[in-house]
Amino acid sequence: MDNKMEVKILEIMNTVLDNRTKKKLTVLSPEMHLRNDIGFDSLDLAELTVRIEAEYDIDIFEDGIVNTVSEIFEKLNSK
Amino acid sequence: MNVLITGISKGLGLKTSESLLRNGWTVYGISRSKTEELNELLLQYPDKLKWLQYDLGDAEKIRQIIFKDWIGLDTPIHGLVNNAAMAYDDIVTNLNLDSLEKMYRVNVFTPMMLTKFVIRQMLLHHTKGSIVHISSISVHTGYKGLSMYASTKGALEAFSKNTAREWGEVGVRSNCLVAGFMETEMSSSLSDNQKNRIYQRTSLKKPVDVNSVAETIKFLLSDKANSITGQNIHVDNGTI
């Protein structure tokens, strides 16, 4: 996993969590599940998508479901 | 306040833009043609009025052309008015599928896609936004020849109510302005006899004042309406 990207994604996720007054993350690991482990609901995931898209110009949910942190990195690295 | 509004070259869209600009808001307006009146408004508000020539029959390029290249993802959007529409009227037995599809693109699919990207932009900038779709009294009272047109507006009303429910918790509101018959280009093909029959079905017995509709749109966009969402607001001279 690209370290710069990892730091950026962690920062974006914490912005979303903070906006929704949810508990922020200290570390990010690839196997983490976006809903079950991080606690995102569908509206949080919408905000996450938009923020990632603003940074990388890729809509991670455009084709298919993304469930885990590693799947986000796969999407971002595949383009 | 930055407001995106479709169909600003004439009729209700032009009047609404004027009203929003008088309030000091910034208007991002779309239409295919630049009319004399629109040109005057552009000269009057060179900084606050931004105009894009775009055919809303094309729902594919919305994100790139409207949101990325023109408005810019860095600009917060506080309001969306889905006003542009076309009326394909005929009796049902003459229904032409191509005309129906074209009307659905302009009246339903593009407004839905605009709503998608506007909500995304609202999420990005954390703006509590307001969306107003222009619907028609024909959804609620039947008129001969308007089945197909009315069905597009009924779709918008359903879309609006569910959007309101889905996005309310992040502060995004969605309402429909249900307009009665106004004297604009859209209704200009009706004969005086047809118009009079329509006006006789209203309490006030006359055409709906376009300014009254425009002012209500402005109200729904503003913070004064911050407890109103998921509603159909009738401005129809009392069609009961």
Ligand SMILES: NC(=O)c1ccc[n+]([C@@H]2O[C@H](COP(=O)([O-])OP(=O)(O)OC[C@H]3O[C@@H](n4cnc5c(N)ncnc54)[C@H](OP(=O)(O)O)[C@@H]3O)[C@@H](O)[C@H]2O)c1
């Ligand atoms: N008039 C009525 O009696 C009445 C009653 C109830 C509801 N409504 C609704 O009120 C709204 C406004 O109608 P109006 O009476 O003001 O109509 P109008 O005078 O015909 O104006 C329609 C506007 O939409 C724009 N437009 C139409 N098709 C477009 C396209 N493919 N791409 C871009 N812009 C497009 C037109 O601009 P260009 O031609 O320059 O593209 C124009 O600015 C509509 O949603 C209508 O359904 C009207």
